[in-house]
Amino acid sequence: RNRAALGTPKVPNVKWEDVGGLEEVKKVILDTIQHWKLTSILGDIDPFFYLIFQLPLMYKHLFSSKLRKRSGVLLYGPPGTGKTLLAKAVATECSLNFLSVKGPELINMYVGESEKNVRDIFEKARSARPCVIFFDELDSLAPARGSSADSGGVMDRVVSQLLVEIDGLSDNSQDLFIIGATNRPDLLDSALLRPGRFDKLLYIGVNTDASYRERILKAQTRKYKLHKNVSLLSVAQRCPPNFTGADIYALCADAWFHAAKRSVKTFETDSSKNDDASAEQVIVEIDDFMT
Ligand code: ATP
Numbered sequence: 001r002n003r004a005a006l007g008t009p010k011v012p013n014v015k016w017e018d019v020g021g022l023e024e025v026k027k028v029i030l031d032t033i034q035h036w037k038l039t040s041i042l043g044d045i046d047p048f049f050y051l052i053f054q055l056p057l058m059y060k061h062l063f064s065s066k067l068r069k070r071s072g073v074l075l076y077g078p079p080g081t082g083k084t085l086l087a088k089a090v091a092t093e094c095s096l097n098f099l100s101v102k103g104p105e106l107i108n109m110y111v112g113e114s115e116k117n118v119r120d121i122f123e124k125a126r127s128a129r130p131c132v133i134f135f136d137e138l139d140s141l142a143p144a145r146g147s148s149a150d151s152g153g154v155m156d157r158v159v160s161q162l163l164v165e166i167d168g169l170s171d172n173s174q175d176l177f178i179i180g181a182t183n184r185p186d187l188l189d190s191a192l193l194r195p196g197r198f199d200k201l202l203y204i205g206v207n208t209d210a211s212y213r214e215r216i217l218k219a220q221t222r223k224y225k226l227h228k229n230v231s232l233l234s235v236a237q238r239c240p241p242n243f244t245g246a247d248i249y250a251l252c253a254d255a256w257f258h259a260a261k262r263s264v265k266t267f268e269t270d271s272s273k274n275d276d277a278s279a280e281q282v283i284v285e286i287d288d289f290m291t
Helices: 021-041 047-052 058-063 085-095 113-126 152-167 210-220 233-238 247-270 286-290
Strands: 072-076 099-103 131-136 176-182 198-203
Touching: 021 058, 021 072, 021 085, 021 176, 021 198, 058 247, 072 085, 085 176, 099 113, 113 131, 113 152, 131 210, 210 233, 210 247, 233 286, 247 286
Parallel strands: 072 176, 072 198, 099 131, 131 176
Antiparallel strands: none
8 A cells, every 4th residue: 555655854955045035934934933942842841930930020921821832834825936945944944854745645545544644744753853844735635624525535534633633733842843835725724724733824925026036046046156247136137027936946947058058068179178177167157047
C-alpha cells in the first residue's frame, strides 16, 4: 500500500536574501513564531512561581487570560508568489526543521490510510522537534466537511484527524509550528481557522510596483555575476505589472542561459583563453533579460 512518502525533516537552506519583496509578511510570521516560542517555554512553568517571586510588572501581560498558544499561520494568494519559499526562509532563519507535505499526496484510496498519513506526519515532525510542518495545497487536504463527493466521507475523516492533531499542539510541550498555503482559502473547512489552529491569515499577492519586482530580481540574481550596466530597476519596469515571483524566476533563468550560451561560444572560438578558467565565467548582461 502506498503510504505517503515523507522526507526527513531538516533545516532548509533558503536564506532570507533569496526572498524578495515580502518583508511585511515575514515580520508578522516571525512575531507569531516568537509568540509561539514564548508560550512553549511558559507553558512548562507554573505561573504561581512568577507570582510568588513577583515578576516585574512588565511581564504581567504574559499571564493575562488572553495569552493563548498560536499554532500556525495560513498563507494564501495566487500561485507562484513565494509562499513556499517564504515558509522555508522562516524555518531557516529560526533554525527549525522543515517538513513539507502537499495535500494531495496524503490522500489514499485505501480505507483509513489517509488519516494514518496525517498522523504519521505529525509523528515524524514530533521526532524532529523543533519543527515546522508546511502544508502546501491545504485546500485539497482539508476542504469544508460535507462538501466532498467521495463515498464514505474519507475527506471528512481526514479533516477531523487533522483537527485532532493540530489541537494536540496546544499542549505546550510540543515544539511544532504549522504553516499552511492555499490558493483557495474559501474552500477550507472553517474549523481550521479557529483560534489556536491556523489562526493568522496572511495574504501574499502580486504587487504591481516596479520596486517590488526589482526586489525579487535582486533576490533571484543574488548569485549571478551581473554586468555593471545591468539595472534591475529598468528590467523590473519592463516586466508586465502582474509578473509573479515565479515568472521572474523563469526570466532570470532564461537570462542566465543566454549568457551561458554566449560564454561557451566565446570559450570555443577564443582558444587563447583555453587555459583561463575565467573564460567560462557567465556574466549576465542587460540584453539577456530582454530577449
Ligand atoms: P504555489 O501556490 O504554486 O505553490 P507559491 O506561492 O508557493 O506557489 P513558490 O513555490 O514559493 O510559490 O515560488 C515558486 C518560485 O518562484 C520560487 O522557487 C522562487 O524561485 C520564485 N519566487 C516566487 N516568489 C518569490 C519572491 N518573493 N522572491 C524570490 N523568488 C520568488
